[in-house]
Amino acid sequence: MDTRSLAPTLHAEPLAERRWQAVVRRDAQADGEFVYAVRTTGVYCRPSCPSRAARRQNVAFFESGELAAAAGYRPCKRCQPDSASRQHTHNLLVQQICKTIECSDSTPKLAQLAQQAGMSPCHFHRIFKAVTGLTPKAFHQAVLSRRLTDSLQSASSVTAALYDAGFSSSGRFYAAAPALLGMSPGSYRKGGAGEHIRYAVEPCSLGWIIVAATRTGICAIAFGDAPQTLADNLRNRFPQAQFEPADDEFRYWIARVLAYIEQPRGMLDLPLDIRGTVFQHRVWQALRAIPAGETASYGEIAERLGQPNAYRAVAHACASNSVAVAIPCHRAVRADGTLSGYRWGIARKAELLRRENED
Numbered sequence: 001m002d003t004r005s006l007a008p009t010l011h012a013e014p015l016a017e018r019r020w021q022a023v024v025r026r027d028a029q030a031d032g033e034f035v036y037a038v039r040t041t042g043v044y045c046r047p048s049c050p051s052r053a054a055r056r057q058n059v060a061f062f063e064s065g066e067l068a069a070a071a072g073y074r075p076c077k078r079c080q081p082d083s084a085s086r087q088h089t090h091n092l093l094v095q096q097i098c099k100t101i102e103c104s105d106s107t108p109k110l111a112q113l114a115q116q117a118g119m120s121p122c123h124f125h126r127i128f129k130a131v132t133g134l135t136p137k138a139f140h141q142a143v144l145s146r147r148l149t150d151s152l153q154s155a156s157s158v159t160a161a162l163y164d165a166g167f168s169s170s171g172r173f174y175a176a177a178p179a180l181l182g183m184s185p186g187s188y189r190k191g192g193a194g195e196h197i198r199y200a201v202e203p204c205s206l207g208w209i210i211v212a213a214t215r216t217g218i219c220a221i222a223f224g225d226a227p228q229t230l231a232d233n234l235r236n237r238f239p240q241a242q243f244e245p246a247d248d249e250f251r252y253w254i255a256r257v258l259a260y261i262e263q264p265r266g267m268l269d270l271p272l273d274i275r276g277t278v279f280q281h282r283v284w285q286a287l288r289a290i291p292a293g294e295t296a297s298y299g300e301i302a303e304r305l306g307q308p309n310a311y312r313a314v315a316h317a318c319a320s321n322s323v324a325v326a327i328p329c330h331r332a333v334r335a336d337g338t339l340s341g342y343r344w345g346i347a348r349k350a351e352l353l354r355r356e357n358e359d
Contacts, residue, residue: 018337022047029299029335037073044068049079094131130309195241198250201227217271221324223344268326283317290331292356297335
C-alpha cells in the first residue's frame with residue numbers, strides 16, 4: 001500500500017476509494033468505521049458483509065447506520081450492520097476472559113475458560129489466540145511476568161519474587177526470563193546492574209532523540225521534546241546499569257540514525273538488542289519487511305502472520321516497540337489508511353511518512 005493513502009494531508013487517494021477497497025477485501029477490521037449502501041437494492045451493509053459484491057458506481061458510504069437509514073436505506077438482513085459484529089462479540093468475550101486470567105493466581109484450565117465463554121475448548125482456544133495473538137497459557141505467562149517485574153522491586157530475593165508473582169516453578173521461568181525481562185531476573189531486580197549502556201541525546205528536525213545501546217546493539221531510539229527527560233527516563237529504568245561513554249562505533253550508529261531520520265530510504269540496518277515475546281518479534285520482523293514509502297494496516301500485518309483476527313495484538317506490539325525507525329512501526333495504519341496512535345506523537349509519524357514519499 002502506498003503511504004500517499006495515509007492522513008488527510010498525505011492522501012492522494014480519496015477516502016471513498018480506500019473504503020471501497022476495504023469492502024472489496026471484506027475487511028472485518030473496518031466494521032464499525034463506516035457502512036456502505038447499495039442504491040439498486042436500497043440496503044446498507046457492514047464492510048465485511050459476505051453478500052455478492054455490488055458495482056462500485058452503485059455504492060455510497062456513510063459514517064454510521066443511522067445516517068444510512070436517514071437517507072432511506074434499510075439494514076442488510078445477512079450481515080445485520082445494526083447489531084454487534086461477530087468480531088466485536090468475540091473481542092468483548094475475550095476481554096472478559098482476560099480479566100479472569102489476570103485475577104487468577106494459578107494457571108486457569110483451558111476447559112474452565114472455554115466453559116465460561118460458552119465454547120468448546122478447541123473453538124475457544126482458536127478465538128482467543130486470534131484476538132490476542134497469544135494462547136490462553138501464554139497470556140497467563142505474560143501476566144505473571146508483569147507481576148514479577150513488580151515483585152522484583154520489593155521482594156527479599158528473586159526466588160521470593162518468583163513465587164510471590166504466582167510462578168509455581170523456577171526452571172521454565174529462568175529459561176524464559178531474558179526474553180520476558182530484557183535481562184536476567186537478578187540484573188532486573190538490581191536496576192540493570194551488570195548491563196553496559198551507551199547513550200546520547202541529540203537534536204534533530206523532529207525534536208530531540210535518544211539513542212541507547214548495549215554491547216550487543218541498539219536497545220532504544222526515542223523521540224522527545226526535552227533532552228533531560230529522555231535521559232532521565234533511560235536512567236530511571238535502569239538506575240544501577242553502567243553507563244559508558246560513546247565510542248567510535250556508537251558514534252557511527254548515532255550518525256546513521258540521524259541521517260536516516262532526515263532521508264528515510266531503505267532499511268536502517270544496524271545491530272539491534274530488542275527483547276519481547278515471540279509474537280512481538282514476529283510483528284517487529286513484519287514491520288521491518290515493509291519497504292519505505294509503503295504502509296500496511298494492522299489487519300494486513302496480522303494476515304501476513306497467519307492470524308488475520310489478531311490486529312489488536314499487532315497494534316499492541318507496535319506500541320511496545322522501543323526502537324523508533326529501526327523498527328518502522330510508523331508504517332502501520334488503520335484499515336482505511338488513516339493514522340492511529342504513535343508513542344512519539346502523530347505529528348512525527350505523519351512527517352516520517354511524508355519524508356518517505358519524497359522523490
